[in-house]
Amino acid sequence: MEIEHLTWIGFIFLTGNSAMAIYRSKDDFYNISFVIVAYLSLLLLFWCLRSFERAGRNAPQRPCLKAYVWSLSTLLTCMFSYKVAAIMPWPVDLVVWGLGLSVVIGGFYVFFLYRDGNY
Template identity: 55%
Template sequence: MDRGGRPGWLRSLGFAFLSFNCGMAIYRSSSDPSAVAFVVVAYLALIALFRCLHLLERAPAGGQARASMKAAVWGLSTLLTLMFSYKVAAIMPLWGAAGVWVMGLGTIVAGFYAFFVHSEAP
């Protein structure tokens, strides 16, 4: 729960944990610019996704702001799904990589259906 616009201790702890782990990943991957870029983009996308989810929860039902937040949440979750599917599939055998991509694409399609096709309860 928010306390006067400030996040609770659990959210703050989660954000600190995420930030620490991303910092450590950047430090350990400092010799590989593509790995650093992956971590930075994933971190920023996660922060943006959490913010958009917060705004989506507070948006009035049926408004343009809610539709925009749905699109932003779906877009960011799609970006993260594709990024992590790419990284995981790269270290899998062919059949495993195919499974990762099928599951990732299934998640993206299911998210699209849930946000844009399936109607909300009145």
């Protein structure tokens, strides 16, 4: 199966799950907003990643795309950390936020500070 087909299958699966989550939360504006923002953020993230991969090594839009990818990844990490931490006891809550913070800081380091010649 080609990668293009797998991409469309993943997109359809994500869209279907998002639609089901919105339907199940039809009376809860906060949950609907969360699902919509997460869905749109994921779509933007995938689009930015694809654009980043297709851009040439010295393309002028490449640094901007890196910033978009990191920002969207940070947004999604914070959103999901908040949702998970809300249902956990406080010691696990601290672990969840600590792991989320380490992912955000590690992503910033890899995208913007680390230089090995590949990015």
